[in-house]
Amino acid sequence: MRNVFLFIRRHFNFLFFLVLQIVALSFLFRFNKFHEAVFLNVSTEVTGHFYERYNNIEYYFQLKKTNESLVQENLRLRQLLKENFEAPDSIRRLIHDTLKVDSHTVIKYMLMEAKVVNNTTTQQANYLTIHRGFDQGVRPNMGVTGPQGIVGSVVNVSKNFATIQSMLHYQFRHVAKLKHSNETGTIEWDGMSPLYVTLKNIPKSVRVEKGDTVLTTQLSRIFPANLMVGTIAEIIPDNSSSFYTLKVRTATNFGNIEYVYVIDNLQADEQKMLEDSTRKKIQ
Amino acid sequence: MSELLKNTIRFILFILVQVFILFKMPPLHRFIAPYLYYLFILWLPFSLSRMSITFIGFFFGLCLDYFTKTPGLHAAACTLIAYVRPFVIGLLISQEGADKNYISPSIVSMGWAPYATYVLVLTLLHHSYLVLLQWLTFGSFIFFLGKVIASSAVSLLLVLLTELLFFRKQKFRTNTI
Numbered sequence: 334m335r336n337v338f339l340f341i342r343r344h345f346n347f348l349f350f351l352v353l354q355i356v357a358l359s360f361l362f363r364f365n366k367f368h369e370a371v372f373l374n375v376s377t378e379v380t381g382h383f384y385e386r387y388n389n390i391e392y393y394f395q396l397k398k399t400n401e402s403l404v405q406e407n408l409r410l411r412q413l414l415k416e417n418f419e420a421p422d423s424i425r426r427l428i429h430d431t432l433k434v435d436s437h438t439v440i441k442y443m444l445m446e447a448k449v450v451n452n453t454t455t456q457q458a459n460y461l462t463i464h465r466g467f468d469q470g471v472r473p474n475m476g477v478t479g480p481q482g483i484v485g486s487v488v489n490v491s492k493n494f495a496t497i498q499s500m501l502h503y504q505f506r507h508v509a510k511l512k513h514s515n516e517t518g519t520i521e522w523d524g525m526s527p528l529y530v531t532l533k534n535i536p537k538s539v540r541v542e543k544g545d546t547v548l549t550t551q552l553s554r555i556f557p558a559n560l561m562v563g564t565i566a567e568i569i570p571d572n573s574s575s576f577y578t579l580k581v582r583t584a585t586n587f588g589n590i591e592y593v594y595v596i597d598n599l600q601a602d603e604q605k606m607l608e609d610s611t612r613k614k615i616q
Numbered sequence: 617m618s619e620l621l622k623n624t625i626r627f628i629l630f631i632l633v634q635v636f637i638l639f640k641m642p643p644l645h646r647f648i649a650p651y652l653y654y655l656f657i658l659w660l661p662f663s664l665s666r667m668s669i670t671f672i673g674f675f676f677g678l679c680l681d682y683f684t685k686t687p688g689l690h691a692a693a694c695t696l697i698a699y700v701r702p703f704v705i706g707l708l709i710s711q712e713g714a715d716k717n718y719i720s721p722s723i724v725s726m727g728w729a730p731y732a733t734y735v736l737v738l739t740l741l742h743h744s745y746l747v748l749l750q751w752l753t754f755g756s757f758i759f760f761l762g763k764v765i766a767s768s769a770v771s772l773l774l775v776l777l778t779e780l781l782f783f784r785k786q787k788f789r790t791n792t793i
Contacts, residue, residue, distance in 0.1 A: 346666045350699040353674045354692055360681075361688030361749065376682035383683075387636050453684070455643045457750055460685045489685075496685055524759075525646050588642065 377462070381494030384451035384462050392591065399591040406480040442557045443597040445470060447477075450494070454527035454587045459499040461485065463593060466493040476555035476596040482584025483507075483549060483560050484593050495595075501527050501587055508553050509562045512546040514539050520547075520562060520581070527587050529566060532579040539577075541568060547581050554601050619661055619719065627676060630656040635683045638774075647759075647766035652774045653680055653690075654742050657698050658735060659722075659784075662715040666702050673698025693746040697738045704737055717789055723779065724786040735775055743768045 341348065447465035465471050467490045475487045477497050485499040486507075498505055501522050509532060510517045518535040532547060545565045551558035567580035634653035641650065657673050664672070677694030681687045708730040709715060718725030721734060743764050751760040 346670065346699070349667050350670050350695065353670060353695045357674065357677070357688040357692035357695060358749075359688070360678075361686065361692065380683050383635075453639055455639060455641065455649060456684060456686075458684075458686055527643060 375491070377489055377491040377494050377496055381450065381462055381464070381491065385464060388448070388450040395589055395591055398589045402480045402589075403592075441598060441600050443599060444594045445597065447471075447495075447593055447595055449590050449593055452499070452587065452590055454499075454501055457503050457524050459501040459527075459587075460488075461497040461499055461590070461593070463495050463497060463595070464493065465595065466491050466495050468492055470597065471495045471595055472597075474555060474601075475598070476553070477593050478556070478560055478596060479585045479590055479593050481561060481586065483556060483562055484585055484587075484590065486555055487595065497593075499587065500530055500583060500585070507556075508550055509547050510550040511535065511539065511541065512548050515550075517550055517552060518577075518579075528582060529580050530563065530583055532565070532581050533576060535577045535579060537575050537577060541565065541577055541579065543568065554604060555598060556596060623656075623660065626656055626659065627679075631676075631680055631683070634680060639684070645766065647762040648770050649763065649767045650774055651743070651746075651767060651771045652778065654694060654697060654738070655775055655778060657694060657701065658738060659720055660698075660701075661720045662705070662718070666699070669701060670695060670699045689746065689749055692749060693742050696745050697742045700741060701738065704734055708734055718786050719789075720784070720786070722784050722786055724784070736772065739768050739771055739775070740764070743771065 445465065447463040449461050450464050451460075451462040453459045453461075461477075461484065463471075463477075471487055471490050473487050473490055477484045477486060483500065485497045485502070485505065487495050488498045489496045500507075500520070503522060503524050505520070505522055507520045508517055509520045516535050516539045518532045520530055520532055522530050535541065543565055547562040547565065549556040549558060549560040549562060561584040563581040563583040563585075565579050566582040569578040569580060571578050630653045634651070638650045638652060653676075656676060657669075660669060660672065673694040673696075674691050677689075677691035678687065680690045684690070705715065705721060705726075709726055721731065723731050725731075726734065747760055747763045747767070750763075751757075
C-alpha cells in the first residue's frame with residue numbers, strides 16, 4: 334500500500350496529465366456521438382452573448398448583401414402570387430378553402446425567422462449560432478433554411494440561443510432529390526470546400542447533367558419538399574460504382590448568412606410516434 | 617502590472633483573437649487553419665508548478681472549445697503542450713539558469729535560437745495532436761500530413777509577427793534564490 338502511495342506521489346504530474354487527457358477525450362468523443370456534453374447548454378448561452386456583441390458590429394458591414402438577398406427572396410415570392418397566374422379558362426376557377434389553411438390541424442410547417450450571430454466555415458465541424466432559443470420555440474432536430482437554400486439542422490438549444498449543425502459538417506447527412514427525375518440520394522460534406530457538398534447514392538441509370546437542381550424531398554421529417562439545396566457543379570467519374578458521386582454547389586452562400594428560418598414541423602411528433610410504435614409491433 | 621492580471625488579460629485576448637479574427641478569416645485552403653491561441657501557454661511564467669500549468673492548459677483549451685462547439689479537442693492538445701512545456705524548457709536552458717532570473721520564456725530570457733526551437737517543437741506537437749484527433753473521425757492521411765505542415769507554417773509566421781509587434785521587455789532579476 335505504501336508503495337502505491339509513493340508511486341502516485343512520484344508520478345503525480347504525469348497521472349494528473351493523463352486524467353485531464355482522458356477527461357478531454359471523453360468530452361470529445363461523447364459529444365460526437367450524442368451532440369451533448371457537459372455544460373454545453375450553459376456555455377451556449379454564455380458564448381452566444383459574446384457572439385451577439387460581435388455580430389452587432391459585423392452586421393453593419395453585411396447590410397448591403399443582406400438587403401440584396403432579401404430583395405431577391407421577396408421577388409421570388411412575389412412571382413408566386415396568385416395575380417401573376419391568369420387562367421385561360423374563366424369558367425372554372427380554383428377556390429382555396431381558407432378554413433383548411435388556417436386550421437391548426439392542416440398547417441404542417443411553421444417558419445420562424447432568426448438572426449445568425451455566429452457562423453464558421455473553416456472548421457471540419459461547422460456550427461451556426463442563432464439568437465432564438467427554447468423560450469422562442471426552437472427545439473433540437475428542427476430544419477433550418479436560409480433565403481437561398483437549406484442551411485442545416487438544430488442540434489442544441491439554450492434559453493435564448495440555439496446552435497445549428499451546418500450543412501458544412503462532416504457528420505451532416507440528409508436526403509435530397511434531383512428535380513427533374515425525383516431520384517433521391519444523400520447529401521454530405523467532404524470537408525474540402527465550403528462552396529460544395531456531395532450528393533451520393535443516385536443510381537447511374539438516371540440521366541444527370543451539370544447544372545441540374547437538387548431539392549429537399551418530402552421524405553425528410555424536418556424539411557418541407559422542394560426547398561433548394563444546390564445545383565450540380567461536377568460529376569465525379571467513378572467507374573467502380575453503380576452510383577454517381579455528384580459535386581453540388583450549395584445554394585446558400587455560407588460566407589454571408591445573416592438571417593435564417595427555423596422550420597417547425599408541427600406533425601413531426603405524431604409521425605415519429607407512429608413510426609416508433611410500428612417498429613415495436615414488428616419486434 | 618502583476619503577472620496574474622497580465623496573464624488573465626492575455627487569456628481573454630488570445631481566445632477573442634482566435635475566435636473572432638482567425639476563425640472568421642475566409643479559408644485560404646482546406647489545409648491552412650491559422651492558430652495563435654496556444655501562444656498563451658508558451659508565454660506563461662516559469663515559476664508555475666507543473667500541475668498548475670497542466671491544469672491551466674486544460675482550462676484554456678476547454679474555454680476555446682466551447683466557442684467552436686468541439687468540447688475536448690483543443691483542451692486535449694493544450695493539456696499536452698502544457699505538460700510537455702517544462703521538459704522542453706529544461707532541455708533548452710539548463711545551462712544558464714534563466715528560469716530563475718527571468719519571469720517568462722521569451723527571446724530575451726532564453727536567447728534567440730533556444731526560444732525558436734521551443735516554439736517550433738511545441739507548435740508541431742500541438743498541431744500534430746490536434747489534427748490527429750480530427751483525423752480519427754474524418755479525412756485521410758494526406759489531410760493529416762498536409763494540414764499539420766501547412767497549419768504549423770502559418771502559425772509560426774503568426775507567432776513571429778506577434779513576437780515582433782508585442783515585444784515583451786524582461787527585467788533581469790538578481791538574488792532570486
